[in-house]
Amino acid sequence: LTGEQPYFVDPAQMPNTVMNCAAGQCAIWHRIQGPNATIAGGRLAGLLAxxxxxxxxxxxxxxAVLCGSAEEYSNERAWLEWHTRGAEEHPGLLGEGAGMLLLEPAEDVDDAHVLAEVLAVESGVFGDGGLPEVLDACLRRAMDRAGVDPSQVWVASPCSAGDSLGEQERAVLTGMFGAGALEPLANTALFGEASAASVSLQIASVLALAERRTDVAGRVAVITAVERDGGAGCALLRLR
Known part of the structure; x- marks a missing residue:
């Protein structure tokens, strides 16, 4: 199919090749109306969404917005991961999964049904060797915007990337919040390389654990993600 400009090609003639196909089918199936978008971002996809x-x-x-991310294990993805992995990167076990969150304005919901409040979301771009500085800056911007002190953070959840970027990510979180902040969710490493689904699975794990802990209400959870193409980001959630 050709056209004078890419957007002149009728997507109705090739619906399953459009990036928003899955989200569109879900909206139709569940009769959900309103804005519908798909955002690509690797491990940062959940944060960007x-x-x-x-x-x-x-x-x-x-x-109200249903927001989440998903990743599929497939032969095509395994082939792509194998051929794009750098020589210094550790081969990791690929995983898959999906997670969805319901976001609503604070003034429109009953506090009894709220699991957490989104305080801030920040992202940045780093070059060779620049991840620690960029991720540190993202975290500090988010905390400044939300008025949060590191001492208020109960848990920090990295995306569990099995490469050198993941090691640097964990080192930044340890340096800022202490090693104890990474311990409650250490088992999220069992997700494997969940790529785009990582952040949604991290947030779901935080909420599931916090729901069983009465001593963490009012404290803050930090979610981070890093991507090999130079993306880094974080989100701050205040637990209820």
């Missing part, structure tokens, strides 16, 4: 959802709510484009 979360920030996009906050913008939709802030602009009054929606009263």
């Amino acid at each position: 979360l920030n996009y959802a906050r913008r939709l709510l802030g602009a009054d484009r929606a009263k």
